[in-house]
Amino acid sequence: GSAADGLGGAVNSLGMQMTLIPPGEFVMGASETDIDRALEGVDRETQGWYVSEIRNSLPQHPVKLTRPFWLAATEVTVGQFKKFVAATHYKTEAESDGKGGGQYGATGSKQSPEYNWKTPGYEQQDNFPVMQVSWNDAVEFCNWLSQQERLPPVYAHNGTQWQIVPGYGYRLPTEAEWEFACRAGTTTTFFW
Numbered sequence: 001g002s003a004a005d006g007l008g009g010a011v012n013s014l015g016m017q018m019t020l021i022p023p024g025e026f027v028m029g030a031s032e033t034d035i036d037r038a039l040e041g042v043d044r045e046t047q048g049w050y051v052s053e054i055r056n057s058l059p060q061h062p063v064k065l066t067r068p069f070w071l072a073a074t075e076v077t078v079g080q081f082k083k084f085v086a087a088t089h090y091k092t093e094a095e096s097d098g099k100g101g102g103q104y105g106a107t108g109s110k111q112s113p114e115y116n117w118k119t120p121g122y123e124q125q126d127n128f129p130v131m132q133v134s135w136n137d138a139v140e141f142c143n144w145l146s147q148q149e150r151l152p153p154v155y156a157h158n159g160t161q162w163q164i165v166p167g168y169g170y171r172l173p174t175e176a177e178w179e180f181a182c183r184a185g186t187t188t189t190f191f192w
Contacts, residue, residue, distance in 0.1 A: 009073070013148055014080045017073040021065075021181050028179055029060040063176045071173060071181050076141065079126030081117060081133070084141050092117055093134040101132035135172075136162070142170040 010018045030038075035058075084090060094101035094116040101115035115121050120131040133141075139162055143153040146169025154171040155162050164171070173181070 010070070012145070014083060014145065016076075016080060018070045019073050019181075020068055021071050021177070022068050023065050024180060024185075025062060025064045026180050026183055027060050027187070028063040028176055029057040031060055032058075063180070065176065065180055069173070069177055071177070075129035076138075077126060078117070078124055078128050078130050081130040081141065082126065084144050085117075088140075088144055090137075090140060090144075092132065092137045094132045138172055142172065145170045 009020065012018060098113060099111055100113035101117075101120065102109055102111045103115055103121040115132055117130050117132045117137075124131075139155045143155055146153045146167070149170070151169035152165075152167035154164055154167045154169045156165045157163075
């Protein structure tokens with residue numbers, strides 16, 4: 001069960017603080033000015049990657065979210081993911097595919113079997129966001145958490161791919177839901 005905190009939020013059985021996001025309208029995506037600002041101070045070598053990523057958010061367009069939704073106040077933590085793995089003996093794709101996860105830094109990127117959610121390549125604590133998990137790993141976590149909360153899972157695997165099925169269980173937010181929540185009612189590049 002969930003315990004309401006009186007601020008439009010609840011805490012689930014894993015101790016995740018959930019925040020109720022109301023319906024609303026906003027302009028989704030980045031403007032040309034946002035792109036120019038994002039590229040300030042970025043070296044030329046890195047600019048190409050940034051430009052292609054940022055351009056995915058063009059053109060800006062109005063979006064209306066018609067239903068409220070619950071969103072975790074923080075990313076899933078290492079400690080929360082650890083409980084999922086302990087209960088299910090789940091192996092992430094980085095652990096099971098033989099390739100491992102990736103390490104990204106100023107000198108480039110490196111993929112290695114040594115990198116996974118338990119060993120991301122740096123010291124971590126249980127309250128850190130879990131890293132080195134794939135979309136598929138996140139979906140497995142969502143389905144498990146839905147079962148823990150006695151909610152119908154939102155994802156079903158048909159043998160070759162995942163499908164979204166009707167239900168009120170845990171799921172990943174849509175891109176529009178994520179951006180709407182992150183904007184926190186603002187119209188600026190950053191909510192602050």
